[in-house]
Amino acid sequence: MGEVQVLPRRQTLADKTYDELNSRIMQSVLPPGAKLSIDGLARQMAISQTPLREALARLEAEGLVERRPLSGYTVTALLTTEEFNDLFDLRLLMEPLAASRAAGRVGQAHMTGDGKALRALARTPEYHSDAKLSQLAFTQADAKFHASVAQHSGSGVLAKAIRRLDAHLHLHRAYLTPESISETEAEHLAVAEAIIAQQPLAAEAAMRRHLELSRVRHAAAFTADEQADAKKQAKK
The missing domain is CATH 1.20.120.530 (GntR ligand-binding domain-like)
Incomplete structure (x- = not known):
C-alpha cells in the first residue's frame, strides 16, 4: 500500500476571522479594554456575524477577549x-x-x-x-x-x-x-x-x-x- 497523504486542514472563514482579530489584538490595533461591536466588526470586515461570533468565542476561550452579559465583548484588560x-x-x-x-x-x-x-x-x-x-x-x-x-x-x-x-x-x-x-x-x-x-x-x-x-x-x-x-x- 502507498503512503496516505495527509492534506492540510482547509482554513475556514471563522479561522481567517480569528487570525485577523488575533493579529489586531496583538498589535494593539484593538487595545486592552476596547469594546468590540459585533455589528461594527462585521461591517468593517465585510463578513456575516456567524464566523465572527465563532472567532470571538475562540478568543474568549484563550483569554484574549471577555464577554459580559448585556455589554458584549471587550479585549481583555492588562494584568494588574x-x-x-x-x-x-x-x-x-x-x-x-x-x-x-x-x-x-x-x-x-x-x-x-x-x-x-x-x-x-x-x-x-x-x-x-x-x-x-x-x-x-x-x-x-x-x-x-x-x-x-x-x-x-x-x-x-x-x-x-x-x-x-x-x-x-x-x-x-x-x-x-x-x-x-x-x-x-x-x-x-x-x-x-x-x-x-x-x-x-x-x-x-x-x-x-x-x-x-x-x-x-x-x-x-x-x-x-x-x-x-x-x-x-x-x-x-
Whole structure:
C-alpha cells in the first residue's frame, strides 16, 4: 500500500476571522479594554456575524477577549501587578513540570522528527524594523514553542492551562528589543536540547531558568505598560 497523504486542514472563514482579530489584538490595533461591536466588526470586515461570533468565542476561550452579559465583548484588560506575579508563579509551577515530563516521556527515536520541529520552534524570528510586526511574530513563535513543550508532556489538562496563561502575557509584549529575542532563543534552545536528550531534570531546570529570566524582561515591559496606562487615565 502507498503512503496516505495527509492534506492540510482547509482554513475556514471563522479561522481567517480569528487570525485577523488575533493579529489586531496583538498589535494593539484593538487595545486592552476596547469594546468590540459585533455589528461594527462585521461591517468593517465585510463578513456575516456567524464566523465572527465563532472567532470571538475562540478568543474568549484563550483569554484574549471577555464577554459580559448585556455589554458584549471587550479585549481583555492588562494584568494588574498582583495578577502579573500570580501568572508567573503559576507558570513556574506548571511549565518546568511539563518540560520534565516531555523529556521523560518521549523516546529518542520518536523525537527524530519532533526534535527538529522543536529546535525550529525554539528559534525566534529576526527583529524587524516594524516594531508591531516584530511583536506579533515573536508572540506567535514564543506561544508555539511553549505549547509544543506542553503538548509533549502528554497531559492535555496541563497543555490547556499553559496555553491560557500564556495568552494573558501576550498583551504585555509591546516593548520588544533585539536583545530579548536573542536571549529568549538561547533559553528555548536549552530547553529543547534537554528534552531531545531525554534529560528530565535538565529540561526542568532549563525551563525554570527561562521563566525566571523572562519574568525580569516582562516586568520591565509591564511597568512601562502601567505607566502608559496611568498617563492615559490622567488625561481623561
